[in-house]
Amino acid sequence: MIFGVLAVYAALLAYGLPRPLHGASWTSRAPRLAVVMWLAAMISVVSVAVLVATLLFVPLHAIGDTLVLLVQWCGWPGHSLTISMRWTIPRVAGVVVSAAAVLRLLHVAVAVAGAGRRSRVRHRHDVRLLGRFHPALRIYILDHAGRSAFCLPGRSGGVVVTEGALRALPPAELDAVIAHERAHLAGRHHLILTATAVLARAFPAVPLFGTGHEELRRLVELTADDSAARRSAPHVVAEAVLRLAAPPAPVLGMANTAVRQRVLRLLTADPPLPRAAVAARGLIVVLLLFLPLVVTAVPALSDLGYHCS
Template structure:
């Protein structure tokens, strides 16, 4: 079996098969931190596989990159005209598709970052500083909301309505939830996944990641807050916050989708729900790393064995 076929098989398995499989796996929500890692491993492995396919096709005998190298080395005549134009047309279409997908992803990422920046700038006119908590600013509004928008100064926004409804312990639970988002860079993962899903919308794994990863990261932050303040405290705090959409590029303690909030509350209120199975965690780490490394190994082995010049 040729390396290109092997790499294509790995890429198809990750890009088409892994997403639906993870979406149906109950253990992902039981151990959301590990489930999020599994999704990220599948995405990274698919990207590595797609890049490897483009590189192998481009550097193969009928690849445009190989032809350019042949021309530069003045040995075009060694197999000039062999194979016809079809392989080169396919390679050109593949390269154009790869560049177009990269442009879509970069444009989507930049647009999200720009909208997040505009939201941060607008906040400066409507919030006041919280004297008691150094990383929090207060939005004077009766609707109880809390969310974070990554910035160097006071990235957590809490409305006055939330401060009125939450007691001190519940407020600390909400802040622990938002700080977990910031500490583990959840916003960065979601922004990158959203950009990739916009570019590779035809792959089920990317569509599924954009849909499933946000709630897994919310559950992961719930776990951090629960370890600090207790499951019941986190659940009560979430019930007191209003259901509202998160700002672009931000992460809110409350879910905009009622069904997602119900899933989080049911999980917090089930005593055995929050668990971290060491065997599942180790297996997921190994699987995620293998998903990323295997396409690279196949590509590197083929490139090392292939004579680039005649």
């Protein structure tokens, strides 16, 4: 029963949630909250997959009892996990599918992480070779005629602005661009996009992962725009985005994702979500994160008195 509930729940999230969440207008008004909701949904689906795989070996009541005991202070009264090694056709099939999924995930993770590392090493090499550090602005200036600005995560990274962008941007817009890129670094957006890229490439048939990754690319830009707009005026950030996006289009940086939507959003300045709406969506995030565990613990909760007797 619980096994089926978890499977249906995961399927609804993986295939039913992406379209309405992708089309929801509120995500542009509260991009940070939308990022959290997309991530919570992905974590929820992955956690259900792990729970379902665990249920192939460990009885549901044993997992539920363990979850209940973890949040109690009454000790572990003779409780132990029961693991059955009796091999049945469903169990063998489940183990094969689970092993294939894990191997696929590891293979893609190594490929994506390796590609990202090589890209960062190449860009750091270019910056060291062709760039210089500006101590007043605390940025690296790359000797390149193109207009671009981007950030390099990591201990030896930072914000990089090309000579072309430095000449094209007025001081206020340059300040907004630097604030935008620093928001990416502070928010660890590269880690979010790397993790979701792994899921999207490993399981392309799951819309939640593919659509979610593309949405998160847009949402982290909106989040960084908001951070820059708090330091500068929104119209200054919009002008900086347009200036950097003007032909020739940059390959890297601030102005290569959802430019038109971002500029319109900054110029129209829609009001933020009401507190009640934020609270309601925050509750959804909590449910996404904890509902699988609660469902798994239901049998143990019905016998709660036993654990503290």
